[in-house]
Amino acid sequence: xxxxxxxxxxxxxxxxxxxxxxxxxxxxxxxxxxxxxxxxxxxxxxxxxxxxxxxxxxxxxxxxxxxxxxxxxxxxxxxxxxxxxxxxxxxxxxxxxxxxxxxxxxxxxxxxxxxxxxxxxxxxxxxxxxxxxxxxxxxxxxxxxxxxxxxxxxxxxxxxxxxxxxxxxxxxxxxxxxxxxxxxxxxxxxxxxxxxxxxxxxxxxxxxxxxxxxxxxxxxxxxxxxxxxxxxxxxxxxxxxxxxxxxxxxxxxxxxxxxxxxxxxxxxxxxxxxxxxxxxxxxxxxxxxxxxxxxxxxxxxxxxxx
Numbered sequence: 001x002x003x004x005x006x007x008x009x010x011x012x013x014x015x016x017x018x019x020x021x022x023x024x025x026x027x028x029x030x031x032x033x034x035x036x037x038x039x040x041x042x043x044x045x046x047x048x049x050x051x052x053x054x055x056x057x058x059x060x061x062x063x064x065x066x067x068x069x070x071x072x073x074x075x076x077x078x079x080x081x082x083x084x085x086x087x088x089x090x091x092x093x094x095x096x097x098x099x100x101x102x103x104x105x106x107x108x109x110x111x112x113x114x115x116x117x118x119x120x121x122x123x124x125x126x127x128x129x130x131x132x133x134x135x136x137x138x139x140x141x142x143x144x145x146x147x148x149x150x151x152x153x154x155x156x157x158x159x160x161x162x163x164x165x166x167x168x169x170x171x172x173x174x175x176x177x178x179x180x181x182x183x184x185x186x187x188x189x190x191x192x193x194x195x196x197x198x199x200x201x202x203x204x205x206x207x208x209x210x211x212x213x214x215x216x217x218x219x220x221x222x223x224x225x226x227x228x229x230x231x232x233x234x235x236x237x238x239x240x241x242x243x244x245x246x247x248x249x250x251x252x253x254x255x256x257x258x259x260x261x262x263x264x265x266x267x268x269x270x271x272x273x274x275x276x277x278x279x280x281x282x283x284x285x286x287x288x289x290x291x292x293x294x295x296x297x298x299x300x301x302x303x304x305x306x
Contacts, residue, residue: 004028005275008060008088010079011070012036012045014153015093019068022268024049029272032064061086066116066275068268069093074156077102084109084117091271093120094169095161095295096288103292107285118271118281119288121169123222123237125266129170131242132226132235139226139233142171142209147217150195154215158186158194160295160302164213168201168298169283169291170224171211177204179294186302199298211298 005028009020012034020031031049036042039055046053057079060067066089071079077097083090084106096119097103110117123129144167154162181202186194196214203209222237232245261269267282274281 003030005065005272006030006032006063008033008035008057008064008067009045009070010035010057010067010083011072012038012041013070016068016070017045017048018264019070019091019268020045020049020051022265023068023272026269026272033060035060057082057086060088064088066090066271072156073098073154073161077106080106081109084113084115087113087115089116089275091118091120091268092288094122094288095119095157095165095292096285097292098157098161100289100293100296103285103289107289110285116271116274116281117285117288118274119283119285119291120267121166121283121287121291122263122267123166123170124173124283125261125263125270126237126240127261127263128235128237128240128242129224132224132233133174135242135244136226136228136231136233137174139174139228140207141227142174142207143225144170144209144211144213145221145223146211146213147219147221148215149218149220150216155193158299159197159213159215160186160194160199160299161292163215164197164199164211164298165291165295166222167211167213167224168294169287171201171203171207171209172287172290172294174226175203175205175207175209177207179297180204182294182297182301184298184302186299190303194299194302197298197302199302201294201298 009016031051034042034046042053069092184199186197195216199211201209224235226233234243270282273279
């Protein structure tokens, strides 16, 4: 098989390992380098995918076609900045960056250096979300709930950037207008990073969305409720199932999307298609920037500053 794309995985933690194993399965793709400050961890993953290991990104320019950035969120901006300046196409895990100005700078760098920039908002590729969007393309009210047991990952940023940003991105995808009003609360209060937060966002097209996210839950949950024109849609993003209720409980129309493609596989496949010139980047840097801006609004309101 002719080699088409050579990848670097920057960050050999749980998400980096998932990306590396998936990408190594695609014909014509080689995971050539695994980068992690923990060189032992980098070497272990590199051996698994038959690549090389290093503790830094030196020498990646010209050696790889693209990189997947899975380092902690607080490191996204400096790592992605160096790679974009080296002309490396990027898939950056969410959030694109912790601060809006950092995310905006990454978008500018990608344009300036002619690099593709995709953001890992993986729920866009969840078949349950796609089924809900097809059934109710213009909802008037949304309710998102996202609960995760504590894992120790993502704690370099607050829960709005760690978890809620998934659902903020989905709401932005379903809305045709910008956020015009935000109410929010978070716990614990500053200066600690919030582990639980709730928000209510009104968009310019009249859509109202409510959000709750916590990373201190007893059990995981990821659900969406959508209301439009007398129809209630309920999506479970974990079981990848959707139910529609028309007017009353007698009108329930359950259907399952559990046979859909794995969301991470679909996301990485879409990035490869964009690299091959067979389609646009499905979640580009501007989409990532919009999500970071909205998360920042929620964070500022929750902290009591406007």
